[in-house]
Amino acid sequence: MKSPLSLRGLTKSYGGQRVVDGFDLELEPGRCHGLLGPNGAGKTTTLRLALGLIEADAGTVELLGHVLPAEAKQARRRVGVVPQVDSLDPDFTVAENLQTYGRYFGLSGKTIAERIPALLDFAGLAGKADAPILTLSGGMKRRLTLARALVNDPDLIILDEPTTGLDPQARHLIWQGLRRLISQGKTLLLTTHFMDEAERLCDIISVLDHGRSIARGSPRELIAGHIEPHVVEVFGEGLDEWKACVSGLCRRCEQAGETLFCYTDNPDKVVAELEAAPGLRYLHRPANLEDVFLKITGRDLRD
Amino acid sequence: MISFAWFPVWRRNFLVWRKLAGPSLLGNLADPMLYMLGLGYGLGALLPDVDGVPYLNFLAAGTLAYSVMNSASFETLYSAFSRMHVQKTWDAILNTPLDLRDVLLGELFWATSKSLLSGIAILLVIWVLGLYEHFALTLVLLPVAVLTGFCFAGLGLSINAVSPNYDFFLYYFTLAITPMVLLGGVFYPTTAFPAWLAAIAAWLPLTHAIELARPLILGQWPQGMLLHAAALLAYGMAGFAAALGLTRKRLLR
Numbered sequence A: 001m002k003s004p005l006s007l008r009g010l011t012k013s014y015g016g017q018r019v020v021d022g023f024d025l026e027l028e029p030g031r032c033h034g035l036l037g038p039n040g041a042g043k044t045t046t047l048r049l050a051l052g053l054i055e056a057d058a059g060t061v062e063l064l065g066h067v068l069p070a071e072a073k074q075a076r077r078r079v080g081v082v083p084q085v086d087s088l089d090p091d092f093t094v095a096e097n098l099q100t101y102g103r104y105f106g107l108s109g110k111t112i113a114e115r116i117p118a119l120l121d122f123a124g125l126a127g128k129a130d131a132p133i134l135t136l137s138g139g140m141k142r143r144l145t146l147a148r149a150l151v152n153d154p155d156l157i158i159l160d161e162p163t164t165g166l167d168p169q170a171r172h173l174i175w176q177g178l179r180r181l182i183s184q185g186k187t188l189l190l191t192t193h194f195m196d197e198a199e200r201l202c203d204i205i206s207v208l209d210h211g212r213s214i215a216r217g218s219p220r221e222l223i224a225g226h227i228e229p230h231v232v233e234v235f236g237e238g239l240d241e242w243k244a245c246v247s248g249l250c251r252r253c254e255q256a257g258e259t260l261f262c263y264t265d266n267p268d269k270v271v272a273e274l275e276a277a278p279g280l281r282y283l284h285r286p287a288n289l290e291d292v293f294l295k296i297t298g299r300d301l302r303d
Numbered sequence B: 001m002i003s004f005a006w007f008p009v010w011r012r013n014f015l016v017w018r019k020l021a022g023p024s025l026l027g028n029l030a031d032p033m034l035y036m037l038g039l040g041y042g043l044g045a046l047l048p049d050v051d052g053v054p055y056l057n058f059l060a061a062g063t064l065a066y067s068v069m070n071s072a073s074f075e076t077l078y079s080a081f082s083r084m085h086v087q088k089t090w091d092a093i094l095n096t097p098l099d100l101r102d103v104l105l106g107e108l109f110w111a112t113s114k115s116l117l118s119g120i121a122i123l124l125v126i127w128v129l130g131l132y133e134h135f136a137l138t139l140v141l142l143p144v145a146v147l148t149g150f151c152f153a154g155l156g157l158s159i160n161a162v163s164p165n166y167d168f169f170l171y172y173f174t175l176a177i178t179p180m181v182l183l184g185g186v187f188y189p190t191t192a193f194p195a196w197l198a199a200i201a202a203w204l205p206l207t208h209a210i211e212l213a214r215p216l217i218l219g220q221w222p223q224g225m226l227l228h229a230a231a232l233l234a235y236g237m238a239g240f241a242a243a244l245g246l247t248r249k250r251l252l253r
């Protein structure tokens, strides 16, 4: 089966700065793909290129069998988009938002009306059809935006930071929805800077920094390939003295503020040392995607 | 091929407008009507006939053009700006199979429709008060209102495209709209203007609208009718072309 979206050598500059820099991506049908990167890495710009909203300086985009930007309009018929910034129509009710949006795809009022109950059900908004947008919580708005992206029954769904700014309950509801879409065989491409989100949802992850792909693979592959399997986080009184004598036990140690991150294949010895050090506290856990991410993109703040 | 892809955008604006039609109509129409009636009767009582008709009859054409211009301008400036910049409605639409041309055409035709509505409302007053010579000629004011609305909708969209915020529109109203009202012959005949001022006035879009509207109310076919109509069309199309380029630069780069 053909790739729903293929980006080759994509490059885009703003003011002399390469925001997307020779980026390649090949989506696999029916899988969930993550675009992971710090703020300003070029995630949103990549999605805008992929949708044919802006033109690349170099490289090619093929979206659902259409070459962009020439055939962008046809290609977008089969795509659903959840934008980073909410853009629901505040003057309309929940159902009117779906009705209006469906018309942009050339769907008839009848077709949309038939789809609305299932969409509201999917979004956990059953019974809210006539609610004004102003009465919805942030999580409800985000779920409605997701439902809106499904009104044309898309093959590919593109989501730009779908859960940023939501509380944990709301995030879990969105995740449930996305899992259902994945199980229905939809292809997903989502950006996020939440590692746990990417780890939970994505089959394949591209880590993006300064517009370049710096790592790619499944969450497991990325963790196994880039980082030691165990992490011991150490903090408390006497960290500096302890740090000097422990370095032989860990493959890699990194200090961030008051916390020392010890990456190791053999955590037992480190933990034994720590048990003997009063005043120090620690947390032993398996390495996760966040550790990979911090290792390859660095710990500097990006805002 | 003629495309109607813009229609859902027009329809979206219409549906929002329908929800608030009462207050919006009142706001759009009370103002020009009060101007017309207040000035027409108040000032009119002090004046001899103007251009051979009572002042109120003279003022009617100016009010119609003025009201249509305002309606299109407000819609393409304040309302369109809130859809483009504040609510991100345009961004949402651009993620669908519609493109920027469809969005802007939808806005252009919507603003034109709204200004036609303003024109119709003023025309109703003109009919009720009998401020015309030949009824049949006043019907031609409907296409005149459409052309005038189209012209100022196109111009307004181009200003909207470069506006950083709502305050910016004040420049447009101060530097473009108000001079046009004063030089275009809304409130008084411009026949007494010195040649240089008349030459400037002759180029203004609102002047063309009034040159069409006034004779139709005074019972004659306008002179140079095609020229005035073409000028309004040209201004509107140039404005729209500029709007398309500038908005593309703003949103899609």
Ligand SMILES: Nc1ncnc2c1ncn2[C@@H]1O[C@H](COP(=O)(O)OP(=O)(O)O)[C@@H](O)[C@H]1O
Binding pocket: A014, A015, A019, A037, A038, A039, A040, A041, A042, A043, A044, A045, A046, B253
């Ligand atoms: N239209 C634009 N004009 C100028 N700079 C832009 C534009 N869009 C994005 N950028 C810049 O490109 C960089 C990447 O932005 P973006 O793709 O939004 O990153 P992300 O979504 O990963 O946070 C940022 O530095 C941003 O300021």
Ligand SMILES: [Mg+2]
Binding pocket: A043, A044, A045, A084, A160
């Ligand atoms: Mg972004």
